[in-house]
Amino acid sequence: MSTMTPTPANDIQDTLNGLLSSELSTDYLTIHIADQIFGIPVLQVQDVLGEQKVTKIPLAPPAVAGALNLRGRIVTAIDVRCRLGLPPAEIRTQNMSVVVEHDGELYSLIIDRVGDVIGLNNDSYESNPATLDPVWREISAGIYRLDENYWLCWMCLCS
Amino acid sequence: MDDLIAEFLTETNESLEELDVDLVKLEQDPNDKELLSKIFRVIHTVKGTCGFIGLSRLEGVAHKAEDVLGLFRDGALEVTPEYVSLIFESLDRIKYIVGEIEVTGKEPKGDDSELINKLASVLEDGGVETTTNEELAAAFAIPDLDEDSDDDVAEEAVKKTESSGGTEPQKARESAIANQSLRVNVDVLENLMTLVSELVLTRNQLLQIMRSSNDDSFTAPLQRLNHVVSDLQEGVMKTRMQPVGNAWSKLPRIIRDICNELNKKIELDMKGQDTELDRQVLELIKDPLTHMVRNSADHGIELPSERTAMGKPETGHIRLNSYHEGGHIIIEIADDGRGLSTQKIKDKVLKNKLATEEEIENLSDLQLQQFIFKPGFSTAETITSVSGRGVGMDVVRTNIEKIGGSIDLKSVEGQGTTIQIKIPLTLAIVSALIVESGSERFAIPQLAVKELVMTSVDGENRIETIKGTPVFRLRDNLLPLVSLQELLKIVTPHSPSAAAEDEQVKEPTNNYNGKYIVVTQVGSYMFGVIVDKVFDTEEIVVKPVANMLRNIDMFSGNTILGDGTVIMILDPAGIAKSTGDIDMAERNDNDAAQRAESRAQDKTSLLLFKAGPGAPKAVPLELVSRLEEIKAADVEYANDKMVVQYRGNLMPLLAYDSSITFENVAMRPVLVFSDGNKSMGLVVDSIIDITEHHLDIKITSAIDKMLGSAIIHGKTTDIVNVSYFLQHIDSGWYNSRAKKTLNSHGHIDDTKRVLLVEDSPFFRNMLTPLLKVAGYDVTTTGSAAEALELCDQDHEFDIILSDIEMPEMSGIEFAEELRRQDKWQNIPLVALSSHTSQHDVNKGIQAGFHSYIAKFDRDSLLDTLSETFSEARKDYGEAL
Structure with missing residues (x-):
């Protein structure tokens, strides 16, 4: 993704620290991709959309699925599976997407499934393991420990 | 910064802008009293206001400048360029100070005494005592004091302008107008414009729904909405107009x-x-x-x-x-x-x-x-x-x-x-043409679109290819074409690249059938964009594309159409940039240049096809004038030979192989070879592809139909001998054509002897029959050395055609050699080459060639030959 400007991990960290310090717990919207659960701070989420008509953008980076119209604003759709280097879903039952704002622009993240909004205690936050896939490190700000499995906390992936 | 200063800054900046213009006018016409009072007024206001809000440095400069202007106005001092320059200097100082205040909110530190002294000396010239200097010092210290004197001057000024007569009522009118206008922050207007744009889009959407629905009850209110929105749009646009x-x-x-x-x-x-x-x-x-x-x-x-x-x-x-x-x-x-x-x-x-x-x-x-x-x-x-x-x-x-x-x-x-x-007029709303390519829709700004052309397989609106590059002849101008689908790499199941990969049958001529050419102009460069469909035009609001897509040159923005879908807006300048050097666009005739360019490479464009059993066949694309699909039903038999009615003429058809017939098939692809207004068709099984390849015949063939075999894309391919088929078809018309050509030039009464020096057997085999049917007696040699041997053996020729790039002895060396000896010295020498740049031509002429022609250019070859003969004859005549 040399064509995209990667957000320095520091920025993510700063935002996260801001969130972590201000409150004891943070609310996240959970989303499911492949077998992994991800979280987006709920305040960044603008919308959750069902199946949308997406206009393809030729010559765009592969992760860009296209553009769609959200109440008069143009939203860039990102195929999260592609961005993460995952294969396309074999059977995509429902095409859900979460709209987030980044740098004044809206991005629609196409994902497998949307979960719930959960509040997470900041005590269970841990920074990214050093061995994490570099592609994932770019978009993950850290992880939270859940009861049974780890999951990544996700700040922005439009970069 | 408080509001008062902010207000002062806006006002001052505006008046200072005007002053620049006015002062220049004043310099040209120093007697314009009205202008003088206006300038005086502005400076006076600046001085007055800054005195009021305590900007002492600014006031000092303005004050002195005002005094000098006062002298101008009273006629005590003549307006000279020197003095105007001084006023300009003061103005610049004022601007500088104002600029600083804008940034820091405070007056910058500095000394204006030099400038003030200069102004003072001007005042002295005008007979004013320098007491004002002291007054000024006081002004620096105690602003209140100055306000008094300020008032005096103000009163004076009013009195004087009043006394100057008729200007007063006009002034009043001006300020009345000024009171009717109000300052609005640009952001507010911008925002308003965006909202109106959205409204326009929504209206378009409604109108579109309306068109497809049968409900009449909405018609009237929608109509009204339509008008109101249009007026609103116009109104808001007006606010932005300057x-x-x-x-x-x-x-x-x-x-x-x-x-x-x-x-x-x-x-x-x-x-x-x-x-x-x-x-x-x-x-x-x-x-x-x-x-x-x-x-x-x-x-x-x-x-x-x-x-x-x-x-x-x-x-x-x-x-x-x-x-x-x-x-x-x-x-x-x-x-x-x-x-x-x-x-x-x-x-x-x-x-x-x-x-x-x-x-x-x-x-x-x-x-x-x-x-x-x-x-x-x-x-x-x-x-x-x-x-x-x-x-x-x-x-x-x-x-x-x-x-x-x-x-x-x-x-x-x-x-x-x-x-x-x-x-x-405006950037906010533009009219755009909606087109479709590879089932995706795009908008092209109407501004760049000159015209639309619908293409067809034959007839005038036919897309031709020059070495695989599509071009179009638009009113005798060659229009370079670019396929939007290929440019944007849109892959559909029917796209040519996919078809080629699948080794499927494809018909190059039909690729462009029924497509549209959007003739686009960027600067002086015209080019055509091939698209699948053209819809109507729509008013669109250009929105910038997302940051991560900015680097794609092809798009200038995106927008939402009336039906709510997002559409990308194509950037004609970006497309032009990607298709070539737009500055060097040669509008007059660049097809010669293109042809020369296509020849400048050693590779030959080959048409690959299947015909009969065995390896795929290939023929140089330059020899094929068209590809056609002939329906079995259209094939007729005359004199036991297959013919087809083609463009008002009968075109003889010849099957490549006897196994190829029109039985049990609906249609067959036909390669059309044309010469003059005569054509012949070669019936084949299927067309495979067009490819560029270096032609290197590995095995020469014993069969007349083939020149030999070459390896193309890793496959053995038979190179077809076109002249064999040309000769095989009713040879009568070939001869008649040849006679006609020669007669039209009227110079050939006996058979001319031509020596062809060419190392490539392919070209030898291609050119020999061509020259023969044109009525020449042809002798060929494979190298310059062989040709020189013929010279030694006292053979005689009327003209020598020679290739330039040959092993051992090049055409240039050959020509130089010929000019050195005396036997063949006066025989016209024509260069044949795939390189026809001006440089090469010059080199050839220097070496002694009479003319220079491209190998594939059959017509110019024949023309050059007869011309050369006629010239030689004329020279001969003159010599006598």
């Missing part, structure tokens, strides 16, 4: 400064200042305009002495003119200066290696002038403080093209230069 004169207000001052600095005499005429355009556009053209006017004054207009020497009036003129023309604003900048020097441009182009000498040779003056839009180009010999730093016209053009405008330049050396800028 007279173009606003962008010009700085120019008189700039010209004046240049005149002083360079000792030139220039008059600036401005027309159409009231022409209004969107303020966003205005902002964007301000700098380019200033730059161009500066250029005209600096480089264009000559020194007075030079001008008189050339018989021109001493004073140069720069004319600015602007007017509306069909949804555009035209701004013209014309000067009567020295114009662009073609020679200087040439030198500069060569020096900067922007083009080679040969390339320049063929360019018209107009094309040469386009070079000034290239980056890093400045014809000025010396760099003045004013311009000539080489960051110039390219930036100007980029800026203007960015806003969808175009720039045109006309220049006659010695007579002046005219630059015409065409810009859209």
Whole structure:
């Protein structure tokens, strides 16, 4: 993704620290991709959309699925599976997407499934393991420990 | 910064802008009392206001300047350029201080005493005692005191203007108008515009729904909504409109400064200042305009002495003119200066290696002038403080093209230069043509679209290919084409690349059947964009694309259509950039250049097809004039031979192999070979592909039909001997054609002997039958050495055709050798080559060739031969 400007991990960290310090717990919207659960701070989420008509953008980076119209604003759709280097879903039952704002622009993240909004205690936050896939490190700000499995906390992936 | 100061700054900035213009006017007409009072008033207001809010430094300068202006007004002091310059200096100081206040909120530290003293000395010249100096000192210390004196002066000023007569009522009117207008923050207007744009889109959406629904009850209110929205849109647009004169207000001052600095005499005429355009556009053209006017004054207009020497009036003129023309604003900048020097441009182009000498040779003056839009180009010999730093016209053009405008330049050396800028009225809403390519829709700004052409398989609107590159002949001009689908790499199951990969049958001619060509113009470069479908035009609001997509040149933005879908807006300039060098677009006839270019490579374009059993067959694409699909039902039999009615003529058909018949098939692909107005068709099984490949015949063939076999893309491929088929078809018409050609030239009464020197068996085999049917007696040799042997053996020929690139002895060496000995010295020598650049031709002529022709150009080969004979005959006649 040399064509995209990667957000320095520091920025993510700063935002996260801001969130972590201000409150004891943070609310996240959970989303499911492949077998992994991800979280987006709920305040960044603008919308959750069902199946949308997406206009393809030729010559765009592969992760860009296209553009769609959200109440008069143009939203860039990102195929999260592609961005993460995952294969396309074999059977995509429902095409859900979460709209987030980044740098004044809206991005629609196409994902497998949307979960719930959960509040997470900041005590269970841990920074990214050093061995994490570099592609994932770019978009993950850290992880939270859940009861049974780890999951990544996700700040922005439009970069 | 408090509101008071902010208000003061806005007001002062505005009046100062006006002052620049007014002072220059004053200098030209020192007796204009009204103008003088106006200038006086402005300075007075500045002084008064800053005294009021305690800006002492500013006040000091303004005060003195006001005093000098007062003397002008009273007639105590004559208005001279020196004095005006001094006022300008004071103005600049005021501007500087105001600028600082704007940034820091405080007056900057500094000393104005030098300037004040200069002003004071002027006052002395005018007979005013220097007591004002003390007054001033007091003013610096105690602002209150000054306010008193301020009032006095104000009163005085009012009295004086009153006494000056008739101007007063007009003044009152002016301020009345001023009271009716109000200041609105630009952001508010911008926001309003965006909202209106959205409203327009929603209305369009509603109208579209309306069209497809049968419910009548909404018709009337929708109609009304439609009108109101249109009016609203127009109204909001108006709020953003500003007279173009606003962008010009700085120019008189700039010209004046240049005149002083360079000792030139220039008059600036401005027309159409009231022409209004969107303020966003205005902002964007301000700098380019200033730059161009500066250029005209600096480089264009000559020194007075030079001008008189050339018989021109001493004073140069720069004319600015602007007017509306069909949804555009035209701004013209014309000067009567020295114009662009073609020679200087040439030198500069060569020096900067922007083009080679040969390339320049063929360019018209107009094309040469386009070079000034290239980056890093400045014809000025010396760099003045004013311009000539080489960051110039390219930036100007980029800026203007960015806003969808175009720039045109006309220049006659010695007579002046005219630059015409065409810009859209507004950027917010543009009209766009919606097209479809590979099942995706795109918008093309209507501005760039010149016309639409629907293509067909045959007839006039046929897309032709030159070495696989599609081109189109538009009213005798060759139009380069670019397929949108290929450009944007849109892959559909039917796309050619996919078909080729699947080894499927494809018909190149049918690829473009029923498609549309959007004829697009960027600057002076015209090209066609091939699209699948064309819908109607829509008014769209251009929205910038997301940051991560900015680097894709092909799109200038995106938008939401009436039906709510997002659509990408194509950027014609980006497309043009990707298709070639837009500056060097040769509109007159670039097909010769293209052909030359296609030959400049060793590779040959081959048409691959299947016919009969065995390996795939190939034939040089240049020999094929068209590909057709002939229906079995259309095939008729005359004299036991297959014929088909084709374009009003009978075209004989010949199957490549006896196994290929029209039985049990609906249609078959046919390769059409044409000569003059006669054609023949070669029936084959299927067309495979068109490919570029180096033709290297590995095995020569014993079968007449084939020249031999070559390896193409890793497969053994038979190269078809076209001349075999040409000869095989009713040979009568070939001969008749040949006779006709020769008779028309009327010079050949006995058979001419031609020696063909060519190392490649392929070309030997191709050219020999061609020359034979044209009525020549042909002898061939495979090398120059063999040809020289024939010479030694006292063979005689009337003309020698020789290849240039040959092993051992090249054509050039061969020609030089021939000119050295005496036997064949006078035989006309014609060069045959795949390289026909001007440079090569020159080299050939130097070596002794009479003319130079391209190998594939059959017509020019025959023409050249008969011409050469006629010339030789004439020379002979003259010699007698």
